[in-house]
Amino acid sequence: MRLDDLAPRLTLARTPTPLEPLPRLSARLGLELLVKRDDLTGSHLSGNKIRKLEYLLAEARALGATAVVTCGGAQSNHCRATALASAPLGLECALVLRTPRGRAEELEPARGNLLLDRLAGASLRTCTPAEYRAWPSLLEGVADELRARGARPYIIPQGGSNALGSLGYVRAVEELLEQAGDKPPSAVVVATGSGGTLAGVALGLKALGARARAVGVPICDDPASFRRVVLEIAAEAAARFGLPRLTADDFTLLDGYQGRGYALSSEEELALLRETARADGLVLDPVYTVKAFRGLLDRAGSDALPGPRVVFVHTGGIFGLGVAGPPLYGSVVGTP
Numbered sequence: 001m002r003l004d005d006l007a008p009r010l011t012l013a014r015t016p017t018p019l020e021p022l023p024r025l026s027a028r029l030g031l032e033l034l035v036k037r038d039d040l041t042g043s044h045l046s047g048n049k050i051r052k053l054e055y056l057l058a059e060a061r062a063l064g065a066t067a068v069v070t071c072g073g074a075q076s077n078h079c080r081a082t083a084l085a086s087a088p089l090g091l092e093c094a095l096v097l098r099t100p101r102g103r104a105e106e107l108e109p110a111r112g113n114l115l116l117d118r119l120a121g122a123s124l125r126t127c128t129p130a131e132y133r134a135w136p137s138l139l140e141g142v143a144d145e146l147r148a149r150g151a152r153p154y155i156i157p158q159g160g161s162n163a164l165g166s167l168g169y170v171r172a173v174e175e176l177l178e179q180a181g182d183k184p185p186s187a188v189v190v191a192t193g194s195g196g197t198l199a200g201v202a203l204g205l206k207a208l209g210a211r212a213r214a215v216g217v218p219i220c221d222d223p224a225s226f227r228r229v230v231l232e233i234a235a236e237a238a239a240r241f242g243l244p245r246l247t248a249d250d251f252t253l254l255d256g257y258q259g260r261g262y263a264l265s266s267e268e269e270l271a272l273l274r275e276t277a278r279a280d281g282l283v284l285d286p287v288y289t290v291k292a293f294r295g296l297l298d299r300a301g302s303d304a305l306p307g308p309r310v311v312f313v314h315t316g317g318i319f320g321l322g323v324a325g326p327p328l329y330g331s332v333v334g335t336p
């Protein structure tokens, strides 16, 4: 398989991202733990989403789009990356953001990712969590609106999670295996929020003949729904790009680490943020990576997440760290 022949790609991410050891956490776990620093794919464009957008925005341009439309939570990393990557390409960016009551006032004050959406000039629409369940038709509705005034919109699904976007993680796996050389991983662990990253990792490992287990840790929702989504994306990737067919045996979903739910933190998660920062200087985000890392610590070395060499993909999310603010962190982070 020559990945570069599968689909056109823009160069947006700073790659290869480093693969680094985590010596103190490894000693604690009794296995070798490494981190693939996809939180370093850029500054404002950091995180996993930009790898998917390299393919998605290349297609948008090839189709002659003048605008992109996508959606996510109010503090979506995907929406922020889309807004910031679209601006220099001359693509208008329209975002549908989920807020508790679906009101524009709830986007104030603009902080974190939301502030960056604004800086990039994206237009923002809001919806309630109930309305968001029908996100594909919400995006179609916005696209119709844009078409009515002469724009040519390109719809990007939530999280950039479809077959084309998942190629970003097939490519990341190729990069990782090259870096690992004669010490290949036994498992690759990612936080799972819309499924595309896990689909790409599982597809990449299978396509490249690696024996490592692809492991996703859902940070919201139930594993069964993610299993369905990953298999759908993989089926689309098989049909469109000739990638191998995935079955449910090709990846593992670890259940039980969603905590209080999407973007809600528990004391235990916040304590882990502190612990990893102090152990190996590993700064996680409160919405995705800390939940996934909890699952990793809990299950590393088991059949679901086999040793001896586990790679955690740090998928980014740093802008979420500032949003929770002192009231949330005070009790666990402590004051000097």
Ligand SMILES: Cc1ncc(COP(=O)(O)O)c(C=O)c1O
Binding pocket: 047, 048, 076, 077, 078, 159, 161, 191, 192, 193, 194, 195, 196, 197, 198, 285, 288, 289, 315, 316, 317
């Ligand atoms: C920081 C971060 N990590 C992990 C994920 C999960 O990736 P995916 O949506 O591809 O499952 C996301 C986005 O949802 C994210 O923003």
